[in-house]
Amino acid sequence: MTIALTGEAPPLAAGADAVSPRVVLFDFDGVLVHGDSFALFMRDRYRHSSWRKLLALLSAPLLLLQLPFSRHLPIRTLVRIALLGLGEQRYQGVANAFAATLVRRPKQFCRDGLQALRRHQAAGDRVIVVTGCEHTLASGILQQLGLTGLEVLASRLRPGWLGMRLLHHNVGQRKVQTLAGHGVTEWQMAYGDSMYDAAMLKLAAEAVLVNSTPALCKKMEKALGRAVTRVEWF
Numbered sequence: 001m002t003i004a005l006t007g008e009a010p011p012l013a014a015g016a017d018a019v020s021p022r023v024v025l026f027d028f029d030g031v032l033v034h035g036d037s038f039a040l041f042m043r044d045r046y047r048h049s050s051w052r053k054l055l056a057l058l059s060a061p062l063l064l065l066q067l068p069f070s071r072h073l074p075i076r077t078l079v080r081i082a083l084l085g086l087g088e089q090r091y092q093g094v095a096n097a098f099a100a101t102l103v104r105r106p107k108q109f110c111r112d113g114l115q116a117l118r119r120h121q122a123a124g125d126r127v128i129v130v131t132g133c134e135h136t137l138a139s140g141i142l143q144q145l146g147l148t149g150l151e152v153l154a155s156r157l158r159p160g161w162l163g164m165r166l167l168h169h170n171v172g173q174r175k176v177q178t179l180a181g182h183g184v185t186e187w188q189m190a191y192g193d194s195m196y197d198a199a200m201l202k203l204a205a206e207a208v209l210v211n212s213t214p215a216l217c218k219k220m221e222k223a224l225g226r227a228v229t230r231v232e233w234f
Contacts, residue, residue, distance in 0.1 A: 028131035030193035099140030
């Protein structure tokens with residue numbers, strides 16, 4: 001049975017163990033941010049660069065050839081174009097500048113999600129943001145929001161000959177693998193918003209699904225083999 005809550009997080013457990021705090025995981029996009037923050041960053045890169053838009057247009061035949069094999073291949077190509085010519089230091093600069101711009105956009109962030117995260121921190125929980133967003137961008141956004149004391153496990157880029165390129169995409173089962181590499185093998189709560197978070201939610205003592213449809217809830221519960229808590233956050 002799905003438990004539905006509106007505008008609030010599930011109640012926090014009282015008397016948290018001071019020696020071993022509860023571990024609470026938060027997805028980022030769709031849970032704390034409305035939309036895909038890295039996709040918004042990429043659109044901004046194209047919006048301010050005519051030559052990148054032209055190069056993407058000239059690459060259209062390649063993108064169409066890639067599409068039958070995987071929808072991710074054309075996206076990766078467009079990301080490579082958006083990051084073309086950016087070294088590591090310059091990338092950090094433009095990512096942090098975009099983070100500062102993004103936090104000023106009205107209604108871009110999930111107020112209820114941010115409040116829930118802060119309540120967990122105030123309760124002494126160990127809060128880890130586990131996201132498919134790129135690490136510099138996600139960390140910059142969280143810092144701009146005034147959220148400190150967080151651990152961030154995210155996707156990573158690496159420098160290449162022509163610019164930054166993907167090193168590690170932290171989605172799906174890879175989130176669990178990244179957590180294990182970080183020394184975290186069990187957690188008490190996890191907040192997610194899609195089936196990409198199923199592996200992370202399955203291992204949580206309490207799984208919380210944010211702003212989901214009834215169909216997604218049913219699919220998630222089937223994947224987890226148990227009920228989830230559903231919250232409506234704005």
